[in-house]
Amino acid sequence: xxxxxxxxxxxxxxxxxxxxxxxxxxxxxxxxxxxxxxxxxxxxxxxxxxxxxxxxxxxxxxxxxxxxxxxxxxxxxxxxxxxxxxxxxxxxxxxxxxxxxxxxxxxxxxxxxxxxxxxxxxxxxxxxxxxxxxxxxxxxxxxxxxxxxxxxxxxxxxxxxxxxxxxxxxxxxxxxxxxxxxxxxxxxxxxxxxxxxxxxxxxxxxxxxxxxxxxxxxxxxxxxxxxxxxxxxxxxxxxxxxxxxxxxxxxxxxxxxxxxxxxxxxxxxxxxxxxxxxxxxxxxxxxxxxxxxxxxxxxxxxxxxxxxxxxxxxxxxxxxxxxxxxxxxxxxxxxxxxxxxxxxxxxxxxxxxxxxxxxxxxxxxxxxxxxxxxxxxxxxxxxxxxxxxxxxxxxxxxxxxxxxxxxxxxxxxxxxxxxxxxxxxxxxxxxxxxxxxxxxxxxxxxxxxxxxxxxxxxxxxxxxxxxxxxxxxxxxxxxxxxxxxxxxxxxxxxxxxxxxxxxxxxxxxxxxxxxxxxxxxxxxxxxxxxxxxxxxxxxxxxxxxxxxxxxxxxxxxxxxxxxxxxxxxxxxxxxxxxxxx
Amino acid sequence: xxxxxxxxxxxxxxxxxxxxxxxxxxxxxxxxxxxxxxxxxxxxxxxxxxxxxxxxxxxxxxxxxxxxxxxxxxxxxxxxxxxxxxxxxxxxxxxxxxxxxxxxxxxxxxxxxxxxxxxxxxxxxxxxxxxxxxxxxxxxxxxxxxxxxxxxxxxxxxxxxxxxxxxxxxxxxxxxxxxxxxxxxxxxxxxxxxxxxxxxxxxxxxxxxxxxxxxxxxxxxxxxxxxxxxxxxxxxxxxxxxxxxxxxxxxxxxxxxxxxxxxxxxxxxxxxxxxxxxxxxxxxxxxxxxxxxxxxxxxxxxxxxxxxxxxxxxxxxxxxxxxxxxxxxxxxxxxxxxxxxxxxxxxxxxxxxx
Numbered sequence: 001x002x003x004x005x006x007x008x009x010x011x012x013x014x015x016x017x018x019x020x021x022x023x024x025x026x027x028x029x030x031x032x033x034x035x036x037x038x039x040x041x042x043x044x045x046x047x048x049x050x051x052x053x054x055x056x057x058x059x060x061x062x063x064x065x066x067x068x069x070x071x072x073x074x075x076x077x078x079x080x081x082x083x084x085x086x087x088x089x090x091x092x093x094x095x096x097x098x099x100x101x102x103x104x105x106x107x108x109x110x111x112x113x114x115x116x117x118x119x120x121x122x123x124x125x126x127x128x129x130x131x132x133x134x135x136x137x138x139x140x141x142x143x144x145x146x147x148x149x150x151x152x153x154x155x156x157x158x159x160x161x162x163x164x165x166x167x168x169x170x171x172x173x174x175x176x177x178x179x180x181x182x183x184x185x186x187x188x189x190x191x192x193x194x195x196x197x198x199x200x201x202x203x204x205x206x207x208x209x210x211x212x213x214x215x216x217x218x219x220x221x222x223x224x225x226x227x228x229x230x231x232x233x234x235x236x237x238x239x240x241x242x243x244x245x246x247x248x249x250x251x252x253x254x255x256x257x258x259x260x261x262x263x264x265x266x267x268x269x270x271x272x273x274x275x276x277x278x279x280x281x282x283x284x285x286x287x288x289x290x291x292x293x294x295x296x297x298x299x300x301x302x303x304x305x306x307x308x309x310x311x312x313x314x315x316x317x318x319x320x321x322x323x324x325x326x327x328x329x330x331x332x333x334x335x336x337x338x339x340x341x342x343x344x345x346x347x348x349x350x351x352x353x354x355x356x357x358x359x360x361x362x363x364x365x366x367x368x369x370x371x372x373x374x375x376x377x378x379x380x381x382x383x384x385x386x387x388x389x390x391x392x393x394x395x396x397x398x399x400x401x402x403x404x405x406x407x408x409x410x411x412x413x414x415x416x417x418x419x420x421x422x423x424x425x426x427x428x429x430x431x432x433x434x435x436x437x438x439x440x441x442x443x444x445x446x447x448x449x450x451x452x453x454x455x456x457x458x459x460x461x462x463x464x465x466x467x468x469x470x471x472x473x474x475x476x477x478x479x480x481x482x483x484x485x486x487x488x489x490x491x492x493x494x495x496x497x498x499x500x501x502x503x504x505x506x507x508x509x510x511x512x513x514x515x516x517x518x519x520x521x522x523x524x525x526x527x528x529x530x531x532x533x534x535x536x537x538x539x540x541x542x543x544x545x546x547x548x549x550x551x552x553x554x555x556x557x558x559x560x561x562x563x564x565x566x567x568x569x570x571x572x573x574x575x576x577x578x579x580x581x
Numbered sequence: 582x583x584x585x586x587x588x589x590x591x592x593x594x595x596x597x598x599x600x601x602x603x604x605x606x607x608x609x610x611x612x613x614x615x616x617x618x619x620x621x622x623x624x625x626x627x628x629x630x631x632x633x634x635x636x637x638x639x640x641x642x643x644x645x646x647x648x649x650x651x652x653x654x655x656x657x658x659x660x661x662x663x664x665x666x667x668x669x670x671x672x673x674x675x676x677x678x679x680x681x682x683x684x685x686x687x688x689x690x691x692x693x694x695x696x697x698x699x700x701x702x703x704x705x706x707x708x709x710x711x712x713x714x715x716x717x718x719x720x721x722x723x724x725x726x727x728x729x730x731x732x733x734x735x736x737x738x739x740x741x742x743x744x745x746x747x748x749x750x751x752x753x754x755x756x757x758x759x760x761x762x763x764x765x766x767x768x769x770x771x772x773x774x775x776x777x778x779x780x781x782x783x784x785x786x787x788x789x790x791x792x793x794x795x796x797x798x799x800x801x802x803x804x805x806x807x808x809x810x811x812x813x814x815x816x817x818x819x820x821x822x823x824x825x826x827x828x829x830x831x832x833x834x835x836x837x838x839x840x841x842x843x844x845x846x847x848x849x850x851x852x853x854x855x856x857x858x859x860x861x862x863x864x865x866x867x868x869x870x871x872x873x874x875x876x877x878x879x880x881x882x883x884x885x886x887x888x889x890x891x892x893x894x895x896x897x898x899x900x901x902x903x904x905x906x907x908x909x910x911x912x913x914x915x916x917x918x919x920x921x922x923x924x925x926x927x928x929x930x931x932x933x934x935x
Binding site: 207 | 634653680
């Protein structure tokens with residue numbers, strides 16, 4: 001009992017050494033955040049705004065005087081708008097089917113529909129090339145079927161393939177957001193409208209659609225942000241003809257060495273995405289408002305009429321073809337040589353060919369990626385846990401009224417840690433390139449650069465996974481354990497750890513896959529002799545010859561497999577079933 | 582001919598367990614009919630078929646002599662109150678009540694007047710501009726009722742309208758609901774699983790079990806003459822014992838021998854006996870006198886004070902029987918007692934061949 005009192009006193013009145021640890025836990029993530037997020041961003045800002053010691057808006061306004069830059073801005077906006085519209089149009093009926101009908105294999109279909117969200121852009125781009133590219137399986141089949149000489153489908157390096165890939169990517173986001181919300185709307189709403197004399201169509205427009213609006217807006221804004229900042233898809237599928245702001249920043253910086261213009265474009269980009277992200281957070285808060293849950297049993301129902309069956313089957317076909325076909329094509333094409341099935345592309349990954357672009361075999365890119373991803377994962381999970389712990393303690397202090405005014409700062413901090421989510425990785429890459437390529441902090445040739453930038457990108461995901469875990473451990477549980485005779489360490493082992501294990505695992509998987517697939521920042525920072533997997537895929541795709549092409553496919557398949565396994569594990573272990581991005 | 586006639590309606594979602602089996606039912610103009618039954622007995626499915634929200638596999642639903650089979654729900658002119666109220670969360674209380682009137686293209690001044698009248702009917706005139714989420718559960722229930730009544734439906738269906746509320750609120754609202762329905766002369770079907778609610782609200786009751794209607798009748802008739810052991814149990818009767826009919830026509834059961842007043846049961850039949858909870862006499866069990874007919878010898882288990890009466894639990898041969906005692910009660914738990922019951926308190930059911 002005396003021990004218990006002492007423990008509680010220790011919790012309430014921290015000793016000096018405890019206080020140091022607590023401060024350190026709070027400080028470390030903050031230092032990391034300032035140094036590796038705010039500082040490079042500040043450097044970009046300075047470069048875009050300040051010239052020869054004066055504030056100079058010349059670079060900033062150049063976008064409005066340059067025809068080519070205006071064209072980039074226009075293309076960025078309209079392709080994002082069209083992609084968003086098409087995605088929502090396609091995902092809306094799909095969301096209805098997922099929310100309302102019961103059918104065999106539903107769990108599998110839902111998983112398939114969510115998969116694209118975790119797939120790296122490079123994999124998706126490669127998959128589309130494998131499906132409808134000049135040497136893709138569709139064109140090969142058509143050529144064989146009609147004995148044609150040239151590929152009949154010529155979508156590569158057109159805007160169509162870009163839009164298709166964007167739909168592929170974002171279909172799952174829209175589907176998940178809208179169907180999760182739809183599931184919360186009781187079917188009796190629409191039935192009540194019908195009982196009051198509204199036709200089914202009228203009931204949909206007057207009752208169902210207005211209630212879905214928060215989810216639709218949130219989905220639209222999020223998809224728009226993703227397409228607005230699209231990079232990998234444009235670079236790989238669009239070719240040199242197409243450029244979004246993101247791509248233009250990259251080209252200005254690395255091809256034309258025009259850092260001030262790149263920085264100015266980044267500023268515009270940040271402004272746009274922050275505004276959009278703010279809108280998203282607002283709508284998301286509205287969409288997340290808990291609606292009264294009815295009986296879920298009555299919501300999902302089997303299909304009965306022929307029309308219902310057609311609706312379900314139609315949408316399932318969309319999901320299977322849209323998402324399944326490219327991934328299937330990628331896998332099949334990677335084992336398809338000129339003389340039938342072969343593993344030659346995979347075997348070639350271990351060989352350092354003379355005509356190869358690198359002086360190292362591709363397998364080393366794989367090793368690099370795994371090493372970097374492990375480092376990024378450890379960094380992100382460690383820092384994320386510390387940040388979550390601090391945020392949680394502050395939240396509790398605010399709730400208990402220990403310190404006033406802390407509530408606001410907690411929310412502010414929470415938002416601050418989420419900022420990297422709204423910052424394009426290309427901007428971050430540019431910032432690192434400028435900030436850490438010179439003294440005082442020259443990391444240009446350091447192996448730490450990539451794990452650090454990947455960790456910055458991953459920390460918001462880690463926080464989102466871990467914070468609910470912390471919140472789930474009520475103080476009363478610890479007190480109950482203490483009253484039953486568990487000491488401090490034992491309490492942690494028996495109560496905290498079992499409850500935190502899954503969220504931490506999910507966070508680690510998130511961080512690992514994010515780092516593994518990260519392309520936009522990496523392409524700025526990876527050194528030529530130590531490429532990561534996505535960079536290697538990109539470079540191999542850019543080279544002529546069936547062997548280079550095949551190796552890119554083989555690497556993409558490997559990357560896809562790793563991400564799929566991680567995704568399945570995340571879905572299995574995640575804290576709540578609700579989709580949260 | 583009744584206003585609404587349900588004729589031999591069946592519906593099944595899966596082959597092995599039909600939701601509604603060959604149900605026929607009539608409802609008179611201005612009557613409140615309660616569909617009473619345990620959850621999953623098919624009462625909600627039957628209601629939804631009448632509403633047009635589900636399509637019967639077999640049978641017909643006639644309203645004013647017209648077959649409703651091909652009429653979609655929004656053209657039937659029926660009203661429905663849902664268990665979760667289904668109030669539109671994006672509309673105010675006023676807009677919710679006005680919805681059905683707008684669907685009838687009612688002109689604005691008349692519509693406004695009607696909405697106010699409806700809100701006054703349920704005593705909520707001051708809450709018109711509130712959002713649905715801002716009012717209490719009991720108020721939501723009354724808004725839902727006002728909304729369903731506003732368009733002047735020819736038939737109102739209520740699907741467990743008090744199910745989402747807590748007990749104390751229910752007691753009060755079930756009387757309010759009946760009063761309001763009667764004031765506007767509404768014909769209504771009221772679905773519930775609570776017999777107190779059904780007795781309080783319904784002019785007539787229809788007890789359902791496993792997709793079939795077991796008994797239809799006025800509340801008092803049902804209470805006095807439950808048609809089957811299931812109905813008896815569902816209406817709250819506790820004391821059902823199995824037995825058989827002896828040569829002399831008396832009923833032999835583990836708890837004693839009984840003789841009914843009027844009926845002459847066939848000897849040899851296996852039967853179920855319902856013993857109603859009223860006791861004629863109670864005495865100490867001396868074991869000296871052989872047990873006469875219509876008495877029960879047992880051990881007093883518990884006596885529970887219920888205010889106006891005592892609840893008396895008695896153990897006999899593995900049965901736990903429940904009685905109500907209004908007078909003095911000098912016994913302690915553990916005492917051996919002999920209860921005498923009146924033959925008018927006995928009901929006999931012939932067991933169905935299994």
